[in-house]
Amino acid sequence: MDYKHLFSKTEVKEHTFRNRYVVAPMTRISAEKDGRANETMKEYYERFAKGGFSAIISEGIYLDESYSQGYHDQPGLAKDEHVQAWKQVVDAVHNHDSIMIAQLMHAGGQSQGNSYTDETIAPSAIPPKGEQLGFYGGSGPFQTPKAMTEEDIEEVKGAFVQSAIRAKEAGFDGVEIHGANGYLLDQFLTDYLNHREDQYGGSKENRLRIVLEVIKGIRQAVGPDYMVGIRISQIKVSDPDHKWAEGEAEANYIFSQLGSSSLDYIHVTDQDATAPAFGENTKTLAQAAKDFGKLPVLANGQLGDPGKADALLEAHQADLVTLGTSALANPDLPNKVKKGKDLDAFNFEKILLPQAKVKDHELQMKIEQ
Secondary structure, X not given: OOOOXXXXXXXXXXXXXXXXXXXXXXXXOOOOOOOOOOHHHHHXXXXXXXXXXXXXXXXXXXXXXXXXXXXXXXXXXXXXXXXXXXHHHHHHHHOOOOEEEEEEEOXXXXXXXXXXXXXXXXXXXXXXXXXXXXXXXXXXXXXXXXXXXXXXXXXXXXXXXXXXXHHHHHOXXXXXXXXXXXXXXXXXXXXXXXXXXXXOOOOHXXXXXXXXXXXXXXXXXXXXXXXXXXXXXXXXXXXXXXXXXXXXXXXXXXXXXXXXXXXXXEEEEXXXXXXXXXXXXXXXXXXXXHHHHOOOEEEEOOOOOHHHHHHHHHOOOOOEEEEOHHHHHXXXXXXXXXXXXXXXXXXXXXXOOOOOOOOOOOOOOXXXX
């Protein structure tokens, strides 16, 4: 099959994506202890560019030397040394004509490893559900975070802005705001984690406020021509079955507000990108983002089968597809598909990148949807 939709070109913010394949952001914990990117990371990202992916979204990058870090050995964009270290990675990807986007992340209450503090912060003093992930060196329940003050909120917004400026300086083609998977911005959106009684809590309008303010601040800092996107999900690392309380109506509000902002794309992730997201006979999350947000949509969730991915594009539910586990199993997946070659299945315990750091007997990576 020619998969004509997967191998057609498209544009986002004047960047030409030579096909519709994008590498999804995946937590790696393979940076230096001080957050600098390194040769291991350069090789990791470059192999996807060599393999034919039109674009690569980085793992979540922490923002500051304060509360944002989520995992030990996570990379940062918090200081000039981080900028300089990322340049070699970005240059390697650009050498193969692929686009590189930095995902900016504040872990909030879902942090389980931070070199700068033992404390976590969140909208309210409510710990995430579940337990920390052994894949990332954590164990036991998440600690109870400190409820953020308005000063904390201002500092977080400033950290997102400064990190975006550093990403631009490092040569990234754009930034993706991490508003998904249970991290800080998603914690504000989540009713059971946000019990604030000020302008950042309560109604869905208030809970979305910080997200819109982060978008506005970044856009003002990087200018009108720089690509800015956001990742949104219902599911979380700590709560994979979570759904928005108001279902499709809440999706309508969230995506329409994001679509009215200065964003250039919306990236959604679900357990299965082709499944109804809000109950039987409802829209997929990608379709909701497309219909309500009216921006280019990146869809993620079990789209490694090229026929399934191509059909999603043909149905106009998404403009690009992002791959995690399928990309790990097949770093050259676009090239393989184009040549009609069989794809390797993902095996969690066997596909352990030899250059990644191992923490005792634990697995080297956790794949977020």
